[in-house]
Amino acid sequence: MYSKEEVSKQKQAFWTAFGRYMKPVLSADGEIISWANYKTGIPGLFFKLDAENRYVCISILITQTDPQLHTAFYELFEMQKKMLESALGEIDWEWEQDITDDYGRNISRISKRIDGISILRTEDWPALISFLKERIVALDEYWSTAKYAFEALL
Numbered sequence: 001m002y003s004k005e006e007v008s009k010q011k012q013a014f015w016t017a018f019g020r021y022m023k024p025v026l027s028a029d030g031e032i033i034s035w036a037n038y039k040t041g042i043p044g045l046f047f048k049l050d051a052e053n054r055y056v057c058i059s060i061l062i063t064q065t066d067p068q069l070h071t072a073f074y075e076l077f078e079m080q081k082k083m084l085e086s087a088l089g090e091i092d093w094e095w096e097q098d099i100t101d102d103y104g105r106n107i108s109r110i111s112k113r114i115d116g117i118s119i120l121r122t123e124d125w126p127a128l129i130s131f132l133k134e135r136i137v138a139l140d141e142y143w144s145t146a147k148y149a150f151e152a153l154l
Contacts, residue, residue, distance in 0.1 A: 096111075
């Protein structure tokens, strides 16, 4: 069992290692980017990387508080589903339109998760990094063209 401090240090070490590994990777638009803290530029729309004790997950989160805009974002992702799946090279992402997050907020999430892998085991780090890198780079490729449709909704 790890203490909270040990878990915190291990997570910080992982994200630092991930950041260093990803530093030379430019965005689809040829720009330097913070992959671990990816900015979509759209309020209430995030690409989130998450690695925990028992899983790794990458998500598209819609947290937009305006209900009409929130719905419009999700519907636009649905309309672009084939384009998104083509960029990702996989079709088995989980689509959740109306769920409640840990803070009681209504959100929508499109995500891919793998269980049985841990940020606390350094021997799992190559698999964690590989999983996250492949998908965040693919999401960035998708986003380089898709973002304009989302900007038009604002």
